[in-house]
Amino acid sequence: MNPAMNSALNSTNSAMAPVATPSFFYALAALALISGFLVITRRNVVHSALALIVTLLSVAGLYLMLYAPFVAGVQIIVYAGGIMVLFLFVIMLVNIERSYNDRRFSSLWPVGLGAACALLALFVFAFAKGRALFPDRLMPLSEAANTQQIATMLYGDAGKAGQYTFVFEIASLLLLVAILGAVVMTKKKI
């Protein structure tokens, strides 16, 4: 689909010259928003999942425009390639016919409205405060060694612990616990 092509073209260009042209950004952002909207409005679950894939891919394109090719690659391989295949797998296993006609989350709309308002307020706040909220950019804009920079931040240079080593290891431990939990829950007899 388009986003995959876009991201391929983007990264090809980004090696040549600054590619962060507004038109690319607006195209990708519009694609992400439209398909994100389709995710919640489609009645058919598989159509929603497909729209979600388009959203994820266009977000990957946005990462490329932010000179973060590694994050873009991980986004494609983990979310679009791995998790969405599992989503589709599960959707096909459950009975779609029944949920097709249900009125979904009908009693939850006040909660949703509240959450949406809170999110909107956050966005407005961030937009108003602008740059002052965020620290000065940590990574120099060189996507030629992006992967190496991420490795340095996570694991540190030789002999020196990285900035996020501890956080990273804790996160991996959390994932390991989740995997073990899933195995224990599904297997009665191990």
Place this chain on the structure above:
Amino acid sequence: MIPNFITSYLGSTLTPGEAGSQFWALVYVFIIFAGVSVAVMSMNWLERKALAHFQIRLGPMRVGPHGLLQPIADAIKLLLKEDIIPAEADQFVFWVAPLIGLLAAFTVYTVIPFGPSQAVSDMNIGVLFMLGVSSLGVLGIVVAGWASNSHYPLIGALRSSAQIVSYEVAMGLAVVSAILMTSLNDTGTGTLSMIGIVRAQEQQGVWFIFKFFPLGLIAFIVFAIAMIAETNRAPFDIAEAESELTAGYHTEYSGLRWSLFMLAEYAAMIAVSSIAVTLWLGGWLRPFPNLLHAPAWDFIFSLFPAMTFLGLAAIAFIGVAGTPAHSFLKVQKIGLAGFGSVLGCIALLLFVLAFSGRSANVNLGSRLNESIGYIYWFLLKVAVFMYLFIWYRATWPRYRFDQLMRVGWKVLLPISLAVLVGTAIAGVLFS
């Protein structure tokens, strides 16, 4: 003016992506697209022919000499066939599914390095990009199976998604152990770039398949098994197992759309073979560049492409000589002789290039000769894999689904994890 443009390009050692030449990038894309399509057609012929000979049959013999024109006849048949979309199918998704697979398979070719400067672009995240985009191909299969709204395709799609997600894990870990090997240099920094990986093998003077023997070899074998499962080929082709599921996920497809699935499958096969060649078999490097590095050896190895075409021409002419003298076979005989002459002419051209590249200091000739060498060695290694795909299909019976899952999770995954840890330890100890 135009020749100048071309010579200045041939003298460059950068990929079009690095050089910032959109024109040459576009030319490369077109060449690769055409080349892959032709390769898929010839692969189709070779597969039918080789399978037939494995089973002591003749295979296609009628269209052209030894069925050489069979793929073209097939293509015309598929284009003219009625294009049926089942009434109960999900029209849009049914329509878009083959395109997803095709797009994923072809996008991967952006980063495949046919030579040090013969790639569309060299990305910092090369391998990651390849694995990610090629894993999108399964979406086409899953979605096609669902959109057909029929039992066999749905079962095929479910099997395929479970299979590919499982084997991707082992495949990724095997790839990581090869990438780990690229970091064994002075700076201690590895690379994910496809060209960088081949350069690392050049620098270390060893293909990664022989590095830390047998660790590199085991990782390569794990990858070689996982890549067959990833491309849904025999013996892991349970997604389209014809004895149980008629044709699996593409049962309801016909005509052009079906041929798009086939094109995507074969393009993906070539793509994963290219990953294997780049990561473990030294990419575009010729055999023994370190042991036999005298100019004389360079010259001998530069004769290989020409010799290959000469050999193919010889086979064609032997075929001409072996054709029985009968008036019905006259056209076929002339056609085969013409085909052989074309191959012979290409061989002659390559010989001329090889000699001119050696004798004079013509920059253009030697550069061109060098490029042909790179592309030749890369494609030769990929071709070996393509033949292996056929060989596997003729040799091994299909796995059962539970056996497939057991192999993926309980055999390949632990092995690749162990190899990863072993490579890390060996890298610390021996570098």
